[in-house]
Amino acid sequence: MTTDDPYFIDFPARIRAIQSAMAKEGIDVYLGSRLRTLSWTLDAFAPWRSFVVIPAEGLPTAFTFVIDAARLEDDSWLDEDHVMGFAPMGGQDQIELIADFIKEQLPPEKGRVGIESGMSNYLPEGNLTHYEYERYAEALPGCELVNAHTIVDRLATIKDEGTINRFREASRIVDIGHQAVLDALRGGGWKGKTETEIAGLAAHAMRKAGSEWEWSFTGGNEIASGYRTGLVGGACTPASRRELKAGEPLMVDLHAMFKLGLGDHAHNYLIGPATDRQRWHANNFTDIVDLTLETYRAGITPSDLAEQMIGFADERGFADYMVPGFEHGIGLMGDEWRIGLNDGPFPYWTNPEHEYLCGELIICAMQYACPDEDIGFRYENPIVLHEDRCEPLSKFPLSIDEIT
Numbered sequence: 001m002t003t004d005d006p007y008f009i010d011f012p013a014r015i016r017a018i019q020s021a022m023a024k025e026g027i028d029v030y031l032g033s034r035l036r037t038l039s040w041t042l043d044a045f046a047p048w049r050s051f052v053v054i055p056a057e058g059l060p061t062a063f064t065f066v067i068d069a070a071r072l073e074d075d076s077w078l079d080e081d082h083v084m085g086f087a088p089m090g091g092q093d094q095i096e097l098i099a100d101f102i103k104e105q106l107p108p109e110k111g112r113v114g115i116e117s118g119m120s121n122y123l124p125e126g127n128l129t130h131y132e133y134e135r136y137a138e139a140l141p142g143c144e145l146v147n148a149h150t151i152v153d154r155l156a157t158i159k160d161e162g163t164i165n166r167f168r169e170a171s172r173i174v175d176i177g178h179q180a181v182l183d184a185l186r187g188g189g190w191k192g193k194t195e196t197e198i199a200g201l202a203a204h205a206m207r208k209a210g211s212e213w214e215w216s217f218t219g220g221n222e223i224a225s226g227y228r229t230g231l232v233g234g235a236c237t238p239a240s241r242r243e244l245k246a247g248e249p250l251m252v253d254l255h256a257m258f259k260l261g262l263g264d265h266a267h268n269y270l271i272g273p274a275t276d277r278q279r280w281h282a283n284n285f286t287d288i289v290d291l292t293l294e295t296y297r298a299g300i301t302p303s304d305l306a307e308q309m310i311g312f313a314d315e316r317g318f319a320d321y322m323v324p325g326f327e328h329g330i331g332l333m334g335d336e337w338r339i340g341l342n343d344g345p346f347p348y349w350t351n352p353e354h355e356y357l358c359g360e361l362i363i364c365a366m367q368y369a370c371p372d373e374d375i376g377f378r379y380e381n382p383i384v385l386h387e388d389r390c391e392p393l394s395k396f397p398l399s400i401d402e403i404t
Contacts, residue, residue: 005162006161006162006165007162007165007166007169007259008162009043009160009162009163010160011041011042011043011077012059014040014041014155015041015054015059015060017155018030018041018054018151018152018155019054019055019056019057021151021154021155022054022056022114022148022151023056025114025146025148025151026112027112027113027114027146027148027151028055028056028105028106028107028110028111028112028113029053029054029055029056029102029105029106029112029113029114030052030053030054030113030114030148030151031051031052031053031098031102031113031114031115031116031128031136032051032052032053032054032116032152033050033051033115033116033126033127033128033132034116034125034126034127034149034152034334035124035125035126035333035334035335036125036126036152036156036331036332036333036334036335036336037052037116037126037149037152037334038050038052038062038126038334039260039331039332039333039334039335040152040155040156040331040332040335041054041060041152042060042062042072042076042077042078043075043076043077043259043260044072044075044076044260045075045212045213045260045333046062046064046068046072047068048064048065048067048068049064049065049094050062050063050064050065050072051063051064051094051098053098053101053102053105055105056105059078059082060078060082061078061082061083061084061101062076062078062082062083062084063083063084063085063086063094063097063098063101064083064084064085064086065085065086065087066085066086066087067085068085069083069084069085070085084097084101086098095132095135095136095139096139098136099136099139099140102140102143103140106143111140111142111143111144112143112144112146113136113140113143113144113145113146114146114147114148114151115128115133115136115145115146115147115148115149116128116147116148116149116152117133117147117149118147118149118342118347118348119347119348120337120338120348121337121349122217122336122337123217124217124334125334125336126334127149133145149342150341150342153340153341153342154341156331156332156335157340157341157357157360158357158358158359158360159331159359159360159361159384163261163331163332163361164361164384165261166258166259166260166261166332167261167262167263167330167361167382167384167393168261168393169210169258169259169261170211170256170257170258170261170262170263171256171263171265171381171382171393171394171395172209172263172395173206173209173210173211173256173258173263174206174254174255174256174263174264174265174394174396175265175394175395175396176205176206176209177202177203177205177206177209177211177221177254177256178202178252178254178265178267178396179205179396180201180202180204180205181198181201181202181252181254181267182267182401184198184201185250185269185271185403186403190244190250190271190403191244192243193243193244194239194240194241194242194243194244195223195224195225195228195239195240195241195242195244196223196239196240196241198221198223198239198244198250198252199214199220199221199222199223199239202221202252202254203220203221206254206256209256210258211256211257211258211263212256212257212258212259213256213257214254214255214256214257215255215256215257215262215333216255216264217336218235218236218237218238219236219237219238219239220238220239220255221239221252221253221254221255222236222237222238222239222251222253222255222266223237223239223240223250223251223252223253224237224250224251224253224376224378225242225244225245225248225249225250225251225271226242226245226248226249226374227371227374228240228242229249229250229251229268229369229374229375229376229377229378230249230369230370230371230372230373230374230375230376231369231371231376232323232369232371235323235365235367235378237251237253244271245271246271246272246273247271247272247273247274247275248270248271248374249268249269249270249271249278249374249375249376249377250268250269250270250271250403251266251267251268251269251376251377251378252266252267252268252269253265253266253378253380254266254267257333260332260333261332262330262332262333262382263382263393263394264330264363264380264381264382265380265381265394265396266378266379266380266381267396267401268282268285268377268378268379268400268401269400269401269402269403270282270400270401270402270403271403272402272403272404273404274402277373278375279402281318281321281368281370281373281375281377282377282400284313284316284318284321284368285366285368285377285379285400286398286399286400287316288309288312288313288322288366288368289364289366289379289398290398291309291312292305292309292326292364292366293364293383293390293392293398295308295309296356296364296383296385296389296390297356297385297386297387297388297389297390298355298356298357298358298360298385298386298387299355299356299387300355300356301352301353301354301355301356302326302327302339302350302351302352302353302354303352303353305326305327306324306325306326306352309322309326310322310324318368321368321369321370321376322366322367322368323366323367323368323369325365325366325367326364326365326366327339327362327363327364327365328350328362328363328365329350329362329363330361330362330363330382331361337350338350339351339354339360339362340354341354356385357385358385358386358387359384359385360384360385361382361383361384361385362382362383362385363380363381363382363383364379364380364381364382364383364390364392365378365379365380366378366379366380367379377400379398381393381394382394
């Protein structure tokens, strides 16, 4: 890509920023193992166990399972000399190969290696495992392994224009998927369709529009109908073989990926005939989502936002149905959950007093669940935070459409 490409990201500058932070913290080599770090530094999806080694100066080197090394090199901005494959052969497994490589980068009198350790509620986070830590410590005698993931986390918080444009395009693709679903449901088209079929219709439309993957690790496109929409805390509803039925709600949560930028938007329906009570629930949800989007901006905190929104829900009499969370973090592929740095009261969770900054990009994520009435709704949308507002990236209308 050239600098005038709307999706351009200056990856060498990112590496230099990491190296500058390494120098300040006295780290000689950075061993990145998390999926978010690999995406942020390599500009390529690394689904196999992979690592990136960043020296004090010069280019990084990526290591992945040998069967995927050629593809990773082809997709990334690095040349073939900086993408290596590991294999289960003498001296070529990931520990020995990478440890020997790290030794070559260390000055004789120093030996501080930055690693990425911690925990996550997100399964493929990629933190260094206990076994890997022990093996690297053994293979790098005299070296100090230092947890340094906050270097990347801090640098990745504010999104550059190329990254935001990737998210805008992924969101445009998601909107195409939603339109395909809406068109398929109209005029009785919902009859006989299953949740899995809805997921497939959306995926086909989004793939034609350029999506590279239904990126979510919670089942691709998440579709819920009937009682499944009201599952308490139902943030994970992989499409089931359940058939859509008249008189029931339908939640369609679609995901797309464009150049590692992620589109994530949930839209809701009532399959007619709808009752007045269902419409009451629906109006509650669209009103609180609308107010949340009006309230989001730089300078507030997750606690501020939750207090205001739960107060609104309490005044309207539906606070019991709101899951008290309104966002989750997002970055290039693999940066899935936590917002900001690990500086809150609960290690490796979002700090509820994190003050949002201009240029942060998060997912506005809201859930409404009334399991006793077999109804619930979900809203997700990437938003960019500005000084006085937020910018929702999916433009699909905020509504709960009644399909008759």
